[in-house]
Amino acid sequence: MVNPIHLKTLLEVMRSGSFAAAAVHLGYTASAVSQQMSALERETGTTLFERSARAAVPTEAAVVMSRHAAKVLTDMDALLAAAARAEAGTGHELRLGIFPSLATFALPRLVGSPDWKDLGIDLKIFVAEPGQTIQGLRSGGELDVALVFQVGQGGLAWPGTVSRQWLGDDNFRVVLPEAWGIRPGAKVTAEQLSDMPWIMHHPGTPDALVIERLFASCSLHPRVAAYCDDFNASLEMAAAGIGAALVPELAMLNHSRGVVVLDVPEIRLARSIFALVINDRQGPRTRVFLDRLADVLEGISISPSPGPAPPPR
DSSP: OOOHHHHHHHHHHHHHSSHHHHHHHHTOOHHHHHHHHHHHHHHHTOOOEEEOSSOEEEOHHHHHHHHHHHHHHHHHHHHHHHHHHHTGGGOOEEEEEEOHHHHHHTHHHHHTSTTTGGGOOEEEEEEOOHHHHHHTTSTTOSOSEEEEEEETTOSOOOOTTEEEEEEEEEEEEEEEEGGGOOOTTOOOOHHHHTTSEEEEOOTTSHHHHHHHHHHHHTTOOOEEEEEOOOHHHHHHHHHTTSOEEEEEGGGGTTOOSSEEEEOOTTOOOEEEEEEEEEGGGOOHHHHHHHHHHHHHHHHOOOOSSOOSSOOOO
């Protein structure tokens, strides 16, 4: 029998392009991903990857299987949703910790969907930064699930009693004051932004360390005009001409006028969004909830042109 977890891992390998990249998104080691793909090959009697010392290259069979896997997993989600509806009479409270920009732009889309009430999920929501919500997962805490983000590979630690599920990536974008006269879509290099005033994270925070290393790698030496960990405030200060900022897309869906959003090739950074779930709370409705939220995140995007209103952090 084919393990559905192995099918999900196959889809992520095909999406991200390598065992190592899939491992980062799924919270596994690259070795664990390789072992899962070997197990899937044994389960199906099919060679899915041509392995060499440098890489594992998908075969045509892997491409075909990934297409079928997507449908199988969708059907499984439908069955889980049906199971959730069958249990609706008993009621199910899901105590959810969530960070502000996800609560602002993604969660309302899910809760506002036509079939939300059919899932039989009663949310009790705690909006806070990841460090706070993770505390709620510890023994005797008030949460079942914490939705968190992580920039780079460090900065977060969680109890051994929880499992991690990757939901999506939230890409950072370079935001400049419109008053600087740079047009939307202009080709700008990191070197051209060096020595300009910037709005940066407070020194010493995990996000700040990752961004500082990224800037140093592309010889961008910002002149710090402000320290700010609130993306809403950063956007407003950028619009006022105080400085440039690095802001994730999710926090910019209704970003303020007065800024220009650019794609700077050397500045590639994303915060990965994860669900941390207490192991004994992973019921059908929790799984359906997280899968639906991942679908919402996949469908969210921003335009590079300024929008009408400021977002929350």
